Amino acid sequence: MKRTILLIATNIAIMVVLGIFVSVFGLNRFITANGLNLPMLLMFAAVLGFGGAFISLAISKWMAKMSTGAQVIAQPRNEDERWLFDTVAKLAQRAQIAMPEVAIYEGEPNAFATGPSKNNSLVAVSTGLLYSMTHREIEAVLAHEVAHIKNGDMVTMTLIQGVVNTFVFFIARVVGYLVDSFLRRDEQESSGPGIGYTITVIVCDIVFGILASVIVMYFSRQREFRADAGAAQLMGETAPMIDALRRLGGMEPNSLPSNMAAAGISAKSGWLSLFSSHPAMEERIAALQAMR
Numbered sequence: 264m265k266r267t268i269l270l271i272a273t274n275i276a277i278m279v280v281l282g283i284f285v286s287v288f289g290l291n292r293f294i295t296a297n298g299l300n301l302p303m304l305l306m307f308a309a310v311l312g313f314g315g316a317f318i319s320l321a322i323s324k325w326m327a328k329m330s331t332g333a334q335v336i337a338q339p340r341n342e343d344e345r346w347l348f349d350t351v352a353k354l355a356q357r358a359q360i361a362m363p364e365v366a367i368y369e370g371e372p373n374a375f376a377t378g379p380s381k382n383n384s385l386v387a388v389s390t391g392l393l394y395s396m397t398h399r400e401i402e403a404v405l406a407h408e409v410a411h412i413k414n415g416d417m418v419t420m421t422l423i424q425g426v427v428n429t430f431v432f433f434i435a436r437v438v439g440y441l442v443d444s445f446l447r448r449d450e451q452e453s454s455g456p457g458i459g460y461t462i463t464v465i466v467c468d469i470v471f472g473i474l475a476s477v478i479v480m481y482f483s484r485q486r487e488f489r490a491d492a493g494a495a496q497l498m499g500e501t502a503p504m505i506d507a508l509r510r511l512g513g514m515e516p517n518s519l520p521s522n523m524a525a526a527g528i529s530a531k532s533g534w535l536s537l538f539s540s541h542p543a544m545e546e547r548i549a550a551l552q553a554m555r
Contacts, residue, residue, distance in 0.1 A: 312428030312430075313425035347388065350405055351409065365388075370389040374407075406493070406503075410494050414486065431471045432468070443463065501552070
């Protein structure tokens with residue numbers, strides 16, 4: 264629950280802050296004396312929506328390291344680090360991608376992949392996962408993360424988030440303008456949008472942002488099925504990934520920081536599944552069994 268709330272809240276907070284910023288500095292030029300300039304508003308919404316998403320993508324590796332305290336393995340210091348590094352290298356070669364950075368962070372069982380491109384990525388594994396699973400199961404988890412990189416999932420999710428953010432910005436400001444116009448309908452002159460516009464836009468950014476997160480999380484869940492299938496292909500069989508998911512299903516993976524939640528391997532179930540970045544373990548196992 265905490266992980267999902269943080270993920271949604273972070274994206275909404277970015278949109279609200281950007282919205283307030285442009286209002287304070289008078290950048291909302293799409294509001295004219297004749298009403299809303301919809302083409303200009305759409306362009307404005309796209310710049311903010313995609314701009315924020317791509318900035319997050321560009322600094323994703325740095326944010327991941329800072330938020331998890333992940334330590335990149337520059338030179339393996341022991342057998343565990345050597346095995347982890349060599350395994351990622353082997354999987355990356357099979358996937359025909361550049362060698363990702365490999366990192367370890369302190370925490371309960373989880374793992375994630377991030378980075379701005381296939382050739383500039385990071386695979387991080389928690390100590391909880393590294394020391395509680397067999398090498399065969401860990402390799403399956405690593406194959407899953409490498410499959411994310413091979414599939415270009417980080418860029419795909421950035422584009423989806425950008426599109427969704429664009430529509431949230433656009434619709435929120437149309438609603439804000441309509442509400443403000445209604446509240447000020449008896450005024451003879453208007454020097455610009457009033458407090459009704461600002462409050463309505465902030466509220467709509469939050470409400471529409473929550474609703475839009477359901478769409479983003481749906482696409483995130485679909486990419487997890489693809490990454491599971493990709494892991495099976497990289498390993499040449501489905502059994503290791505199935506075993507890894509069963510093992511993880513019996514554990515209680517700790518929450519990742521909000522910016523990394525969609526990149527981890529754990530899942531939520533029940534009604535929270537609408538806001539979950541991952542499908543239920545049972546669904547993922549069933550999909551892999553159907554591949555046999």
